[in-house]
Every structure is written in structure tokens, then in C-alpha cells.
Amino acid sequence: MSQVPIFRMRRAVVHGLLGGYTLIAILPVLLIIMNSFKDRKAIFNHPLSPPGPASFSLIGYETVLKQGDFLAYFQNSLIVTIGSLFFILLFGAMASFALTEYRFRGNVFIGLFLALGVMVPIRLGTIAILEMMAKSGLVNSLFALILVYTAQGLPLACFVLSEFMRTVSADLKNAGRVDGLSEYVVFFRLVLPLVRPAMATVAIFSMIPIWNDLWFPLILAPSEATKTITLGTQVFIGQFVTNWNAVLAALTLSLTPALVLYLIFSRQLIRGLTAGAVK
Amino acid sequence: MSEPVHIRRPRRWHIAVFLAPALAVYTTLMVIPLVETLRLSLFTEQDQVRSFVGLGNFITLFGDPRWAQAFWNALLNNIEFFSIHMAVQNPVGIALAALLSVPRLRGRAAYRTTLFMPTMLSFVVIGFIWKLILSPLWGVTPSIMAAIGLKSLFGPWLGQEDTALIAVSLVSVWQYIGIPMMLIYAALLSIPEEVIEAAECDGVVGVAQFWKIKLPLILPAIGLISVLTFVANFNAFDLIYVSQGALAGPNFATDILGTFLYRTFFGHQLQLGDQHMGATIATVMFLIILSVVAFYLLVIQRRMRRYEF
Numbered sequence: 001m002s003q004v005p006i007f008r009m010r011r012a013v014v015h016g017l018l019g020g021y022t023l024i025a026i027l028p029v030l031l032i033i034m035n036s037f038k039d040r041k042a043i044f045n046h047p048l049s050p051p052g053p054a055s056f057s058l059i060g061y062e063t064v065l066k067q068g069d070f071l072a073y074f075q076n077s078l079i080v081t082i083g084s085l086f087f088i089l090l091f092g093a094m095a096s097f098a099l100t101e102y103r104f105r106g107n108v109f110i111g112l113f114l115a116l117g118v119m120v121p122i123r124l125g126t127i128a129i130l131e132m133m134a135k136s137g138l139v140n141s142l143f144a145l146i147l148v149y150t151a152q153g154l155p156l157a158c159f160v161l162s163e164f165m166r167t168v169s170a171d172l173k174n175a176g177r178v179d180g181l182s183e184y185v186v187f188f189r190l191v192l193p194l195v196r197p198a199m200a201t202v203a204i205f206s207m208i209p210i211w212n213d214l215w216f217p218l219i220l221a222p223s224e225a226t227k228t229i230t231l232g233t234q235v236f237i238g239q240f241v242t243n244w245n246a247v248l249a250a251l252t253l254s255l256t257p258a259l260v261l262y263l264i265f266s267r268q269l270i271r272g273l274t275a276g277a278v279k
Numbered sequence: 280m281s282e283p284v285h286i287r288r289p290r291r292w293h294i295a296v297f298l299a300p301a302l303a304v305y306t307t308l309m310v311i312p313l314v315e316t317l318r319l320s321l322f323t324e325q326d327q328v329r330s331f332v333g334l335g336n337f338i339t340l341f342g343d344p345r346w347a348q349a350f351w352n353a354l355l356n357n358i359e360f361f362s363i364h365m366a367v368q369n370p371v372g373i374a375l376a377a378l379l380s381v382p383r384l385r386g387r388a389a390y391r392t393t394l395f396m397p398t399m400l401s402f403v404v405i406g407f408i409w410k411l412i413l414s415p416l417w418g419v420t421p422s423i424m425a426a427i428g429l430k431s432l433f434g435p436w437l438g439q440e441d442t443a444l445i446a447v448s449l450v451s452v453w454q455y456i457g458i459p460m461m462l463i464y465a466a467l468l469s470i471p472e473e474v475i476e477a478a479e480c481d482g483v484v485g486v487a488q489f490w491k492i493k494l495p496l497i498l499p500a501i502g503l504i505s506v507l508t509f510v511a512n513f514n515a516f517d518l519i520y521v522s523q524g525a526l527a528g529p530n531f532a533t534d535i536l537g538t539f540l541y542r543t544f545f546g547h548q549l550q551l552g553d554q555h556m557g558a559t560i561a562t563v564m565f566l567i568i569l570s571v572v573a574f575y576l577l578v579i580q581r582r583m584r585r586y587e588f
Contacts, residue, residue: 047419095301121514125312151308184291198443212401214517262399274465
């Protein structure tokens with residue numbers, strides 16, 4: 001007879017725990033966004049209350065937009081991320097098609113060679129990468145970043161895409177070949193459209209570390225013209241440490257694009273992370 | 280049987296074309312620089328002349344008191360950084376995943392989305408957010424702690440030598456927790472229905488079911504998470520650089536291998552950057568990561584096979 005109350009109590013405990021941790025997860029971010037819209041006095045006197053008509057102020061944003069070129073940083077990040085994703089997906093799909101479709105000598109070796117990069121971080125080669133970029137005059141160019149991130153993303157992309165390439169029906173490809181299509185047409189016209197969902201998953205996966213990286217922009221492209229939003233935020237805040245309005249506004253500007261993208265793609269991302277266990 | 284296979288198949292150039300771009304980029308920007316970095320660690324430079332010193336740089340790194348002290352400090356801090364991740368992130372991640380996988384839970388998708396959110400943000404943003412929140416100047420944390428009656432426990436955690444590393448590690452755990460949570464959640468969801476039903480028939484339900492049935496089955500996922508965390512922790516840099524600076528203050532209390540490598544390579548204050556000592560540190564990091572990954576792949580993962588369905 002006490003089954004239902006116990007069940008209800010359990011549910012309440014589960015929701016209490018999850019809700020509590022949700023608060024821990026989002027409160028810090030909310031606090032920053034909220035306070036970025038307040039004047040200095042309100043930031044310090046009532047940090048926990050949302051902006052009201054009396055405390056509302058955009059002074060931080062005015063400083064940021066006047067002093068830092070956030071629009072340009074944002075654009076740089078966009079170019080680097082989209083450029084890298086394009087090459088990761090194109091080259092990754094081509095390589096994984098070759099590795100799964102054809103039998104040839106060295107197939108297994110190349111697969112293992114690429115898999116090595118999944119576990120070994122590319123950062124360990126930074127010293128030689130910088131030397132190479134300096135020699136070829138690519139320091140302080142967005143292209144240098146795109147190259148590095150493409151190399152960084154390829155191993156995992158090949159790994160994931162190979163799994164999906166195997167599921168494409170052989171009959172379809174062979175039908176295309178009987179009709180006289182070349183291997184290139186078979187790949188680009190028949191196979192590629194079929195693995196689009198997998199490509200989307202790989203894109204979302206690969207995007208996060210590229211967009212958020214500080215190490216390579218700091219070392220390979222620190223010039224004003226090539227700063228990404230992550231590096232731009234870091235440098236800007238370093239200069240304006242004492243201007244709380246500006247710091248809070250810069251943080252909000254920097255985290256908003258990632259947050260918006262996440263909210264749009266979260267379902268796909270989580271499905272990818274959990275390998276389809278979540279529908 | 281009549282014609283032996285001396286009819287040569289046409290060379291399949293398309294295979295090379297498909298493979299070439301990926302292999303070219305990967306080899307030039309990842310494999311060659313890595314090998315080159317390992318090679319540079321065997322050289323030194325004086326008056327712009329590069330000369331071979333064998334393991335001389337490693338002897339300096341481990342033997343010269345000035346280098347050895349900084350190196351062991353960074354390595355031990357890194358181990359502590361990793362240990363805190365393992366001790367906090369795994370239990371909390373498992374607990375959250377277990378809660379999320381409670382059957383017929385309302386608002387599951389919303390919980391999932393919000394709990395994973397911090398993982399998406401950059402270390403730069405995270406580092407500054409927590410630096411502000413923990414700052415005694417702003418006073419958000421003291422006032423929150425006052426509300427639950429713990430105000431006396433507050434301290435400038437990021438600024439004190441004995442608490443800074445713990446504080447930074449916990450910030451990193453806060454951000455990273457989404458990954459273990461999701462991977463374990465997926466592992467929990469993939470446990471076959473029959474296994475759970477069989478357990479229920481035997482009267483193993485609720486918390487006991489979790490400990491006796493589910494936990495052993497998700498051990499492979501925990502193993503994978505541990506090695507992923509290890510690799511991430513042993514080349515971490517961004518968070519410490521942002522919240523504590525390149526000097527990993529206070530007094531190098533939060534210095535880990537990533538920040539030590541950065542300072543050695545680029546120089547700081549009066550010390551000039553040293554490419555070859557930088558390469559030496561990168562090589563040591565590479566060997567540490569490689570040996571742990573190899574141990575995981577060859578020893579741990581093989582033993583765990585037997586739990587698979």
C-alpha cells in the first residue's frame with residue numbers, strides 16, 4: 001500500500017539531485033550574462049539579481065565594441081572553423097571511402113597510421129609546426145590554423161566515417177559501376193549523400209575543439225588581424241581586468257555564438273556522443 | 280587454370296587520389312612535426328649552431344636542480360590535477376548518468392541539454408567566469424555561502440598556494456563532466472533489456488541493481504573515459520594559462536606540463552625561450568601519454584572484452 005508514496009518520493013529525490021546539479025552547471029554562466037547588462041554599482045551591490053530598469057546598462061558592450069574588434073575576431077573564428085571542417089569532412093570522407101571500399105596493399109597499415117592520431121595530441125608537435133610555418137611564411141595566417149586543425153580532426157573523422165561507409169549498400173555502388181560511372185562519381189554522387197548524417201555528427205564533434213582552442217591561435221596566429229574570438233577574448237580581458245562591465249560584456253559576446261550553436265545542434269551532438277543510444 | 284594471373288589489373292589511381300589529401304595533411308602537420316620534435320630534443324643550440332647532444336637535454340631536465348625542480352613540480356601537479364579529475368568527475372558523472380537513465384523520467388532531454396552545456400564553452404570563457412565568481416573582490420561566492428551559513432569557509436582559493444590547484448582542477452571538472460556523463464549514460468542505455476528483466480526476476484532492483492548489475496557492465500566505458508581524461512589532462516594548458524597566467528601562480532602552485540612547456544619554449548620574464556628544452560619536455564609528455572595509452576589498449580581494454588555482449 002505504500003508503493004505509490006515511495007515511488008513519488010524517489011522521483012522527487014531524482015529531480016532534486018538533477019535540478020541541483022543543473023543549477024551548478026548553468027548558474028555561473030547565467031550570472032555572467034545577467035551582470036553584463038547592469039551598471040557597475042549594481043554588479044557589485046546586487047550581483048545575484050537580474051538587471052532591472054534602474055540598473056540596466058550597456059556601457060560594457062559600448063567599451064567592448066569600441067576597443068576590441070570583436071566582429072573581426074568572430075569572423076576569423078568562423079573562417080578557421082568552417083575552413084577546417086570543410087577539409088576534415090572532404091578529405092576524411094575520401095580517405096575512409098578508400099580504406100573501406102578497396103582492398104589494396106597497405107590498407108591496414110594506413111588505417112592504423114591514421115588511428116594513431118586519435119590518441120596522440122597534435123600539440124606535442126607544436127615546436128616543429130611553428131618552425132615549419134615560419135619557414136613557409138604562414139605564421140600569422142588563418143590558413144596555418146586551418147591546416148593544423150584539419151590534421152588534428154582527420155583521424156577521428158576517418159575513424160567515425162569508416163564505420164558509416166561500411167553500411168552503404170554494395171549493390172548500389174555496383175549498380176552505378178555497371179552503368180559506367182567512374183569511381184569518383186560513385187563516391188561523390190552515390191555514397192556521399194548517403195553518409196550525410198554521419199558527416200553532420202563528425203562536423204559537430206570536430207567544431208568544438210577548433211572554435212574553443214587557445215593554444216594554436218596564441219602560438220601560430222597572434223597578430224591583431226588573425227586573432228580568433230577565443231584569443232581575442234583572452235587578450236581583451238587581460239587588458240581590461242579592472243573594467244568589470246567590459247569584461248562581463250566581452251565574456252557574454254564570446255560565449256553567445258557557442259551557446260546558440262549548441263542549443264540548435266544539441267540533439268544531434270548528444271545523439272552522436274552516445275552513438276545513437278539516444279533517439 | 281589455363282591463364283595464370285599475369286594479366287595486370289589496371290593501376291587503380293583513384294585509390295591514391297582518395298587517400299592522398301588526408302595522408303598529405305596528416306603526415307605533414309602531425310606526424311612529421313611530432314617526429315621532428317622528438318629529434319630536436321636530442322640537439323642543443325649555441326651561438327646559432329645546432330649540435331647533437333644525445334640525451335644531454337634529458338639529463339639536464341632531470342638532473343640540473345633548476346630544471347629538475349620545475350619539472351617535478353609540474354609533473355606532480357599534473358598527477359594531482361588528473362587524480363582530482365578521476366576522484367570527482369567519475370563518481371559525479373556516473374551518478375548523473377544513473378539519474379538521467381531512470382525510466383520514464385520527465386524533462387530528461389532538458390536536463391541532458393543543460394548539464395552538457397558547460398562542456399561546449401571554451402576554457403578561456405570558463406577560466407574567466409570562475410576567476411570572477413571566486414574573486415573576493417566581487418563577493419558572489421561569499422554571499423552565496425553566507426546564504427547557506429558557510430561564509431566563514433570562504434577563501435581566495437585561486438590565489439592561495441595550497442588551494443589553487445584544487446580549485447583549478449574542480450573548475451576543469453565542472454566543465455568536463457558532460458563527457459563522462461554522456462558516455463556512461465550511453466553505456467547504461469545500451470544494457471540489454473533482458474539483463475535488467477532477469478535481475479528484476481531475481482529481486483535485484485533499485486540501488487542494488489545499479490551496483491551489482493549495471494556498474495560492472497559499464498566498466499569498459501569508465502576505462503575509456505579514464506584514458507581520455509588522462510590524455511586531455513596531460514596536455515592541458517588553456518584553463519591554467521587563462522586563470523593563473525603563464526607563470527601558473529601563485530608561486531608555480533598550478534604549473535602543469537602544458538604551461539611548463541609553453542614557458543620553456545617561449546621564455547618568460549628574464550628567461551629566454553629554448554626550443555630544444557621545449558622539445559625535450561614535449562618528448563617526455565609524449566612518452567608519458569604514449570605509455571598510458573598503450574597500457575590501456577594492451578592490458579586494460581583486453582581484459583574488459585569479456586564484459587561485452
